[in-house]
Amino acid sequence: xxxxxxxxxxxxxxxxxxxxxxxxxxxxxxxxxxxxxxxxxxxxxxxxxxxxxxxxxxxxxxxxxxxxxxxxxxxxxxxxxxxxxxxxxxxxxxxxxxxxxxxxxxxxxxxxxxxxxxxxxxxxxxxxxxxxxxxxxxxxxxxxxxxxxxxxxxxxxxxxxxxxxxxxxxxxxxxxxxxxxxxxxxxxxxxxxxxxxxxxxxxxxxxxxxxxxxxxxxxxxxxxxxxxxxxxxxxxxxxxxxxxxxxxxxxxxxxxxxxxxxxxxxxxxxxxxxxxxxxxxxxxxxxxxxxxxxxxxxxxxxxxxxxxxxxxxxxxxxxxxxxxxxxxxxxxxxxxxxxxxxxxxxxxxxxxxxxxxxxxxxxxxxxxxxxxxxxxxxxxxxxxxxxxxxxxxxxxxxxxxxxxxxxxxxxxxxxxxxxxxxxxxxxxxxxxxxxxxxxxxxxxxxxxxxxxxxxxxxxxxxxxxxxxxxxxxxxxxxxxxxxxxxxxxxxxxxxxxxxxxxxxxxxxxxxxxxxxxxxxxxxxxxxxxxx
Amino acid sequence: xxxxxxxxxxxxxxxxxxxxxxxxxxxxxxxxxxxxxxxxxxxxxxxxxxxxxxxxxxxxxxxxxxxxxxxxxxxxxxxxxxxxxxxxxxxxxxxxxxxxxxxxxxxxxxxxxxxxxxxxxxxxxxxxxxxxxxxxxxxxxxxxxxxxxxxxxxxxxxxxxxxxxxxxxxxxxxxxxxxxxxxxxxxxxxxxxxx
Numbered sequence: 001x002x003x004x005x006x007x008x009x010x011x012x013x014x015x016x017x018x019x020x021x022x023x024x025x026x027x028x029x030x031x032x033x034x035x036x037x038x039x040x041x042x043x044x045x046x047x048x049x050x051x052x053x054x055x056x057x058x059x060x061x062x063x064x065x066x067x068x069x070x071x072x073x074x075x076x077x078x079x080x081x082x083x084x085x086x087x088x089x090x091x092x093x094x095x096x097x098x099x100x101x102x103x104x105x106x107x108x109x110x111x112x113x114x115x116x117x118x119x120x121x122x123x124x125x126x127x128x129x130x131x132x133x134x135x136x137x138x139x140x141x142x143x144x145x146x147x148x149x150x151x152x153x154x155x156x157x158x159x160x161x162x163x164x165x166x167x168x169x170x171x172x173x174x175x176x177x178x179x180x181x182x183x184x185x186x187x188x189x190x191x192x193x194x195x196x197x198x199x200x201x202x203x204x205x206x207x208x209x210x211x212x213x214x215x216x217x218x219x220x221x222x223x224x225x226x227x228x229x230x231x232x233x234x235x236x237x238x239x240x241x242x243x244x245x246x247x248x249x250x251x252x253x254x255x256x257x258x259x260x261x262x263x264x265x266x267x268x269x270x271x272x273x274x275x276x277x278x279x280x281x282x283x284x285x286x287x288x289x290x291x292x293x294x295x296x297x298x299x300x301x302x303x304x305x306x307x308x309x310x311x312x313x314x315x316x317x318x319x320x321x322x323x324x325x326x327x328x329x330x331x332x333x334x335x336x337x338x339x340x341x342x343x344x345x346x347x348x349x350x351x352x353x354x355x356x357x358x359x360x361x362x363x364x365x366x367x368x369x370x371x372x373x374x375x376x377x378x379x380x381x382x383x384x385x386x387x388x389x390x391x392x393x394x395x396x397x398x399x400x401x402x403x404x405x406x407x408x409x410x411x412x413x414x415x416x417x418x419x420x421x422x423x424x425x426x427x428x429x430x431x432x433x434x435x436x437x438x439x440x441x442x443x444x445x446x447x448x449x450x451x452x453x454x455x456x457x458x459x460x461x462x463x464x465x466x467x468x469x470x471x472x473x474x475x476x477x478x479x480x481x482x483x484x485x486x487x488x489x490x491x492x493x494x495x496x497x498x499x500x501x502x503x504x505x506x507x508x509x510x511x512x513x514x515x516x517x518x519x520x521x522x523x524x525x526x527x528x529x530x531x
Numbered sequence: 532x533x534x535x536x537x538x539x540x541x542x543x544x545x546x547x548x549x550x551x552x553x554x555x556x557x558x559x560x561x562x563x564x565x566x567x568x569x570x571x572x573x574x575x576x577x578x579x580x581x582x583x584x585x586x587x588x589x590x591x592x593x594x595x596x597x598x599x600x601x602x603x604x605x606x607x608x609x610x611x612x613x614x615x616x617x618x619x620x621x622x623x624x625x626x627x628x629x630x631x632x633x634x635x636x637x638x639x640x641x642x643x644x645x646x647x648x649x650x651x652x653x654x655x656x657x658x659x660x661x662x663x664x665x666x667x668x669x670x671x672x673x674x675x676x677x678x679x680x681x682x683x684x685x686x687x688x689x690x691x692x693x694x695x696x697x698x699x700x701x702x703x704x705x706x707x708x709x710x711x712x713x714x715x716x717x718x719x720x721x722x723x724x725x726x
Contacts, residue, residue, distance in 0.1 A: 076560070123553060128548075131549040167657045170655070172544045174657065175543060314550075356547075
């Protein structure tokens with residue numbers, strides 16, 4: 001990004017930011033670098049948070065966004081953040097004074113979010129996709145070695161792996177050792193010990209996966225979809241649940257999830273978060289988290305140091321990716337390695353991944369006086385209590401669908417909708433209370449006995465459950481009056497009923513009426529009508 | 532922009548993820564002072580690597596085919612002299628030469644002990660230092676060395692990138708082709724008096 005392009009972009013973005021500060025419908029264009037902008041609901045959420053955040057950009061921050069440039073643009077080919085940091089260094093305390101009304105502050109925040117989003121797209125995502133990987137004659141052999149690895153092939157390939165990776169690992173360790181100016185005898189001992197331990201480090205890693213699995217995860221990150229998407233795509237269902245559980249409890253993620261699912265209980269947020277941890281939506285979720293984190297910071301202190309803001313982006317993305325890598329490596333089988341066997345330049349990708357892994361390992365060993373415990377994993381493993389709440393599955397879903405039918409036939413569909421959407425019915429209806437406690441224990445959250453799993457399922461599935469019940473509701477609405485009605489009711493419902501849900505043995509006139517009302521709502525309006 | 536030594540070292544070790552590598556490469560290209568710091572870090576690393584190399588005085592030596600000759604001080608393509616000490620434990624000498632040699636060529640460092648030239652570095656494949664990794668000062672590549680206690684001269688040869696030591700061979704056989712190449716093709720070399 002040469003200086004003239006930077007200046008042009010900066011000016012155009014500043015104009016869009018000023019417009020968007022009072023015309024939020026133009027927000028998506030300004031924030032197009034953030035993936036969540038493809039979802040109007042998320043863009044709207046960001047707007048609402050932005051509006052309610054007391055922003056205090058420093059005069060320098062305002063100037064960096066809106067002041068005219070006072071000299072010819074920098075001719076160097078730099079990234080956006082580098083241009084801005086240079087500009088900030090040049091202006092220092094002499095930054096031009098600009099108006100600082102709340103609207104100006106909002107325009108500044110929008111401008112900052114605009115360039116940070118574009119930088120995320122160009123550097124954080126783009127650099128991975130534009131990286132040059134050089135093909136070599138070793139590619140086929142390296143692919144064959146990776147192919148054999150998940151089947152316990154390390155020991156038969158031990159010599160090849162060790163020989164193939166030793167040079168890069170030792171080279172990286174030497175850089176770290178030499179940077180600390182360690183005595184030569186310490187350096188010699190460390191390198192000699194490293195040579196001995198490397199094969200074991202590659203093969204095992206204590207409770208976590210072996211070094212080669214960790215290197216493999218870093219190879220996976222070089223894939224054509226970008227590191228985050230590749231990791232999410234490779235993560236098994238249990239891993240995604242564990243990731244959701246992890247995110248719902250760590251760092252600032254609980255704040256993000258509470259803003260994304262404001263009416264959900266914490267355990268339910270973890271489950272609903274899992275639905276976002278997919279290749280198609282993972283980048284959106286992470287971008288949203290980063291933006292909410294930035295806004296939170298800007299509301300707490302003087303905002304607007306471009307280097308600090310960019311560090312928030314980089315650190316949050318790096319931490320999230322590190323957790324996903326750890327979960328992937330700790331998974332039951334590294335079968336995901338099959339994904340990269342056909343990628344070009346696999347030898348180069350493997351060497352680059354090895355050097356990144358070795359860099360992390362070398363600094364860990366330096367802190368531990370090069371004690372070289374082969375069983376100690378490189379990086380922070382994702383330690384948590386199991387995989388968190390498990391979504392409903394199999395027979396549990398069948399039971400819940402029958403319970404929903406019972407709720408409808410007891411005339412509490414509106415209560416159910418409010419409970420699912422808002423977490424509460426807003427009244428103290430005794431019938432609803434009795435229905436709620438009829439939910440079998442097996443469907444409730446382990447330990448707490450709460451309904452997080454049930455609500456998490458119904459948030460996404462209630463409409464389809466109601467749709468599935470429509471033929472039965474139509475038949476029940478047409479039940480005749482008289483003595484044969486109960487027999488017909490049983491004939492219609494028994495094939496669908498489940499023993500875990502109490503049967504309806506009386507009150508057929510009401511059942512008939514409630515079935516007719518629910519059916520009359522229609523499929524499209526069933527979800528919206530009563531909320 | 533502030534860049535830590537650790538980031539620069541990671542860059543030098545090619546251990547950065549692509550986004551950080553992209554950022555740093557642009558900054559290094561734009562800021563000569565940063566490029567100089569990187570070169571200095573690499574040079575320091577090389578000096579320490581050489582200092583850390585095992586010495587004959589400690590009961591170690593590399594056997595070489597006898598007859599390896601290097602130009603006397605002042606006559607080779609690499610010109611030498613004492614270097615500023617900068618806190619080093621042992622006296623340093625410096626060899627420098629015009630930066631016209633290929634950057635992929637690598638540096639073979641030797642010491643003369645009891646009249647015989649001994650290889651000091653690289654002793655292993657990963658110790659191999661490319662010309663392009665050395666600091667560039669006023670159009671000159673610079674290599675700073677400290678001599679072992681028994682050496683009376685130190686020297687260096689710029690070996691073409693196409694020539695690689697056969698690491699699996701024992702030392703005499705490993706270095707013999709290089710000695711022949713050096714003699715036959717006249718690779719740039721130079722020596723300086725130790726201490």
